[in-house]
Amino acid sequence: MMRRFLTGLILAAAMAGANVSDLNAETRVTGGLAVAPDVTLEQTEGLETEYGTVSMGEGLRLRSILTRPDGTTGPLPAIFVTQWVSCDSVIFPDGRDTQLRLLAQQSEMVMIRIERAGTGDSEGPGCDKLDYNTEVRHYREALVQAKQHPWVDPQRVIVLGSSLGSTTAPLVAQDNDVAGVIVQGGGAVTYLERMIHFERLYVERSGAVKPEDIHPEMIQRIAFLQHYLIDQKTPGEVASDHPELAGVWGRIRGTGAENHYGRPFAWHWQAAEQNFLAAWLSLDVPVMVVFGEYEQFESRHGHRMIVDMINRKSPGAAQWLEIKQADHGLQLYPDAVSAYAYDNAATAHQLYVAPVSKWLRRVAGLRK
Known part of the structure; x- marks a missing residue:
């Protein structure tokens, strides 16, 4: 009707x-x-x-x-x-x-x-x-x-x-x-894997990280993304709870004080649940x-x-x-x-x- x-x-x-x-x-x-x-x-x-x-x-x-x-x-x-x-x-x-x-x-x-x-x-x-x-x-x-x-x-x-x-x-x-x-331009892996891959390509191809430093850098980025996307913590909360990861957010591609790739944190948290x-x-x-x-x-x-x-x-x-x-x-x-x-x-x-x-x-x- x-x-x-x-x-x-x-x-x-x-x-x-x-x-x-x-x-x-x-x-x-x-x-x-x-x-x-x-x-x-x-x-x-x-x-x-x-x-x-x-x-x-x-x-x-x-x-x-x-x-x-x-x-x-x-x-x-x-x-x-x-x-x-x-x-x-x-x-x-x-x-x-x-x-x-x-x-x-x-x-x-x-x-x-x-x-x-x-x-x-x-x-x-x-x-x-x-x-x-x-x-x-x-x-x-x-x-x-x-x-x-x-x-x-x-x-x-x-x-x-x-x-x-x-x-x-x-x-x-x-x-x-x-x-x-x-x-x-997009696959079906988990959103966490997707964002880890973003970072992997960035550190390998951008020249921002020396090749010999890629391994420890990725370990830090993976840990940060786990807390941020899966635990749904803000970047500030991750840095506060895990001081060893302080500064990682600023090195991740596309980040800002209140957003990630121009979208709010909640947008990424919800994407990670799909x-x-x-x-x-x-x-x-x-x-x-x-x-x-x-x-x-x-x-x-x-x-x-x-x-x-x-x-x-x-x-x-x-x-x-x-x-x-x-x-x-x-x-x-x-x-x-x-x-x-x-x-x-x-x-x-x-x-x-x-x-x-x-x-x-x-x-x-x-x-x-």
């Missing part, structure tokens, strides 16, 4: 033009959530764009951004994006191609993006105050509502997780009736995992484990794509050390976009 009611409202607004301001033939705003004064509405060649609204259980309104191929009508298969860790906007940058923009153009599908709380037009506390469980819940609620949009075929929605979104993607998809899941592999194995849909050979953060093993464990359960359900010489952002580099320093990058978007578009269309039942 509620779903039919909400669908009716959406259809009525679309047909009657309620709360819709036409900006041009390709971009419009609907749903009553004001566009922030400093926001430039995106326009992408070949795509119709709609700035809409999804409502969260606690009453917050978040900005939704949907694109579809120009000139299409009726419901289409859709890609629902779960985002990376940094709190920047999901709006396509003006005048610059990205993998997501090219996927939106080439996949022949709707793409659904959600601005997280406090980002862009979205209401609520800033993304830097958002905890992990709330972020996942927001995505889950947004996915349910996005399936009711008249552009979207609710039986053919595929979740796409990018970077940190690779950890949220299976949690968002779980029990949410999706057609498939694709991730890039059983990512169990979430993956609860799914019964096609899966694709993309890995860049020169990843600066995530392990090949963590990525590969998703494919291997799913295929052990359901042979052929998961597909692997490894892009040689690619880093976390799928830029190409001559070697792993250059990638870690972001030195001498080359762009080759189609190494990702072409095979991913092909997989998406196949899973969605479009032409190959």
Whole structure:
């Protein structure tokens, strides 16, 4: 009953033009959530764009951004994006191609993006105050509502997780009736292992630690991360309780006085409680995992484990794509050390976009 009611409202607004301001033939705003004064509405060649609204259980309104191929009508298969860790906007940058923009153009599908709380037009506390469980819940609620949009075929929605979104993607998809899941830049090891690996690559590739000092340095970092993530102690509490670890927090990558990689400590504590592999194995849909050979953060093993464990359960359900010489952002580099320093990058978007578009269309039942 509620779903039919909400669908009716959406259809009525679309047909009657309620709360819709036409900006041009390709971009419009609907749903009553004001566009922030400093926001430039995106326009992408070949795509119709709609700035809409999804409502969260606690009453917050978040900005939704949907694109579809120009000139299409009726419901289409859709890609629902779960985002990376940094709190920047999901709006396509003006005048610059990205993998997501090219996927939106080439996949022949709707793409659904959600601005997280406090980002862009979205209401609520800033993304830097958002905890992990709330972020996942927001995505889950947004996915349910996005399936009711008249552009979207609710039986053919595929979740796409990018970077940190690779950890949220299976949690968002779980029990949410999706057609498939694709991730890039994140695996299914425990969050503690994930962060230890971050530090391992940092001390090996950054030059911040002498090779002969890597072993004792990692012992300290592992101990600190155990107390911080598993015991759920603040960095100050860890240093107070374990004086031998004082100073370690300042050496760990991405740390601040009140945050880690721009997110509050509670966000990381909640992430460390998740059983990512169990979430993956609860799914019964096609899966694709993309890995860049020169990843600066995530392990090949963590990525590969998703494919291997799913295929052990359901042979052929998961597909692997490894892009040689690619880093976390799928830029190409001559070697792993250059990638870690972001030195001498080359762009080759189609190494990702072409095979991913092909997989998406196949899973969605479009032409190959």
